[in-house]
Amino acid sequence: QQQVKQSPQSLIVQKGGISIINCAYENTAFDYFPWYQQFPGKGPALLIAIRPDVSEKKEGRFTISFNKSAKQFSLHIMDSQPGDSATYFCAARGLETSGSRLTFGEGTQLTVNP
Amino acid sequence: GAGVSQSPSNKVTEKGKDVELRCDPISGHTALYWYRQRLGQGLEFLIYFQGNSAPDKSGLPSDRFSAERTGESVSTLTIQRTQQEDSAVYLCASSLEARRMETQYFGPGTRLLVL
Numbered sequence: 519q520q521q522v523k524q525s526p527q528s529l530i531v532q533k534g535g536i537s538i539i540n541c542a543y544e545n546t547a548f549d550y551f552p553w554y555q556q557f558p559g560k561g562p563a564l565l566i567a568i569r570p571d572v573s574e575k576k577e578g579r580f581t582i583s584f585n586k587s588a589k590q591f592s593l594h595i596m597d598s599q600p601g602d603s604a605t606y607f608c609a610a611r612g613l614e615t616s617g618s619r620l621t622f623g624e625g626t627q628l629t630v631n632p
Numbered sequence: 633g634a635g636v637s638q639s640p641s642n643k644v645t646e647k648g649k650d651v652e653l654r655c656d657p658i659s660g661h662t663a664l665y666w667y668r669q670r671l672g673q674g675l676e677f678l679i680y681f682q683g684n685s686a687p688d689k690s691g692l693p694s695d696r697f698s699a700e701r702t703g704e705s706v707s708t709l710t711i712q713r714t715q716q717e718d719s720a721v722y723l724c725a726s727s728l729e730a731r732r733m734e735t736q737y738f739g740p741g742t743r744l745l746v747l
Contacts, residue, residue, distance in 0.1 A: 524674070550733050561636070561723055561738030562675070569733070607674055611733075618727075619665065619691070620736060622674035 521545050522610050524623025531630050537595040539626045541608035544589065548610035552620070553582065553593050556605045565606070566593070598630045636739035638724050644745045645714055653709045653742045657726030664707050665736060666699055669721040678722075681707065682729070714746045 524541045531537045541551075549570055554562035568575045568582040568591065575582045581594040595602055608623040637656045645651050657664050662683045667675040677691040681701040692698070696714075701707040711718055721743050725736040 522674075552735075554738075559740065561725075561740050563738065564735050567733070567735075609675075618663070618734070619677040619680060619688070620667075620675070621677070622667075624674045625672075 521548075521621050522608060522623045524608050524626060526626060527624065528627045529629070531598045531628065533598065533600060533630055533632050535598050535630075537593075537598045537602065537628055537630070539593045539606055539608070539628070540590065541592065541623050542588075542590045543610050543621075545610070545612065545621075546589070548612040548621075550611045551582070551584065551591050552609050552611070553580075554607045554609060554622075556607065556625075562607055595628075598628075600630045600632050603628055603630050636724055636726050636737055638722075638739040638742050640742060641740065642743045642745075644747065646747055647716060648713055650710065650712045651714055651744065653711075653722050653744070655707045655709070655724030655726075655739060657705070657707070657724070658737055660704075660728070661726035661737075662704050662729055663727045663734070663736075664701055665725040665727075666707070666709050667723045667725065668693075669723055669741070671720070675723060678709070711744075714744075716746050719744055719746045 552567035553565045555565045556562040570586045579596045584591045606626045609620040639654045665680040666678040679699045681687045696712045699709045721741040723741045725738045727734040727736045
């Protein structure tokens, strides 16, 4: 059962535009929501993360918006740059009996055209 | 060490053969995770180790998969009698502890191709 659904699967944005990636989750036990960025041939790297007690977190050009009642969260990349071209994964983690595993979305391949 | 390292970086094997993948976590990290990433898909949890506690093996897809960890250092993931559907990138991650807001640091992965 896919517990974190991510969309879109791929996204093409012009340089300077806003990239928006959405995720929805089912498990109300999730209480930590990181976003990972993955470049080809590399492992994922933590980009930004949020806890559900806040509705928004901003770090530079990257912002997470969180809607607890809708069980949705999104990543906004402002002033998108060609160097942002990568695959982005949302994830969730919480107080499951198994501990601290991350449950990932399917990924979004972002291409920023110059 | 700088980060999580994995070896080999690429592995091609024939169906039915056994393979062993290695992960060296960041020094001092007590938690270690294995994930599988199939082409074009998200990461799928396989197993995690936390210190001397019993590992959580709940994500292992079949009894052909097993993993070991020596203390708080190296881990090996073994796949016996490999099948073509085992072809994927196997990623290892480590964190200071297995707490939910501890950052997991990923290695570059081992790309496994089963012919």
